[in-house]
């Protein structure tokens with residue numbers, strides 16, 4: 162197996178294949194240091210946690226991650242708790258994507274398995290045959306790898322998806338006028354569980370990474386320049402958008418900040434010949450539903466099982482239905498992420514009709530057990546299948 166990309170999808174797939182005795186080579190364009198520091202997601206569904214445990218890369222997560230049984234929705238001056246564990250029997254785990262990636266890289270390198278960083282000029286060939294090939298340049302030499310299948314786990318700007326013939330894939334997308342300005346601050350979190358705040362000045366999210374690191378976001382324009390946001394302005398907006406009588410948002414040094422524009426995107430099918438797309442290479446969700454990382458992991462759980470059947474038993478049946486199985490879950494997450502995004506963000510023109518609809522929906526999900534359960538079961542992650 163050739164795996165292009167050492168993000169959560171590629172590394173988890175490699176670990177899963179190794180656990181079943183299937184050989185793979187992982188090719189990554191960036192350096193190990195860059196990949197291990199890239200600050201992104203931090204909410205893990207139970208299915209993701211279970212798979213990491215099964216693959217033997219959960220020791221630090223089990224010792225240090227934080228379990229949450231709910232989230233708070235804040236709007237119209239009040240904060241409401243959605244007790245997800247009570248409603249669904251499941252919770253979420255707060256553990257950074259950077260930490261997941263570090264543990265997967267360490268496990269692979271400790272096992273002496275091939276994972277090449279800083280590869281260049283990756284190209285894929287003969288994907289419509291049963292022996293596709295990947296060419297790349299590494300450490301000053303050209304290489305060619307012939308394999309049973311290629312996993313395109315190279316994210317939204319990778320090479321695998323664009324190298325497929327025109328017309329092989331259909332694209333579905335939605336652009337949003339919103340972006341998130343995210344910060345990592347060295348300060349004890351001011352909240353016990355995540356706060357999603359709907360506010361006339363725009364959405365805000367209070368999240369965390371550890372007992373000493375807080376991860377906070379404010380809604381900005383999708384193409385906002387981070388240079389317009391000195392630290393004081395960020396804290397002022399966070400304070401205004403999350404203010405609540407009797408509660409204080411603690412401030413601390415900002416270690417990192419960046420803007421992410423929001424987009425929904427899916428390609429169908431997620432496979433062509435012997436090239437299989439997984440994670441952000443095949444789909445993007447706006448981060449409001451905390452689904453991007455979890456979808457990447459559930460894709461490779463399905464793909465890994467099918468590849469093991471091919472390589473170990475010579476049975477390609479499960480591979481033919483990989484895309485159809487993965488897409489059922491992908492579209493459910495796309496809908497949930499779009500719905501959460503639409504409910505919580507201030508439209509750019511502040512359309513009062515839309516604002517009233519948002520408030521009506523927020524009141525409904527915080528007053529009806531049926532509506533809260535629907536939000537909760539999607540947020541904690543529907544069972545994999």
Ligand SMILES: Cc1cc2nc3c(=O)[nH]c(=O)nc-3n(C[C@H](O)[C@H](O)[C@H](O)COP(=O)(O)OP(=O)(O)OC[C@H]3O[C@@H](n4cnc5c(N)ncnc54)[C@H](O)[C@@H]3O)c2cc1C
Nearest residue numbers: 166168169170190201202315316319440441451452453454
């Ligand atoms: C700034 C940002 C913030 C995010 N925040 C959240 C969040 O708060 N919550 C959430 O759920 N999700 C979030 N996401 C989404 C989540 O991080 C992704 O869904 C997740 O990283 C997907 O994993 P992946 O392995 O599919 O792709 P990636 O993590 O993108 O990994 C792809 C890998 O392929 C490598 N690569 C690319 N091109 C090539 C090439 N030509 N050759 C070799 N290697 C290549 C890349 O360097 C990268 O290491 C965020 C994403 C971004 C960009």
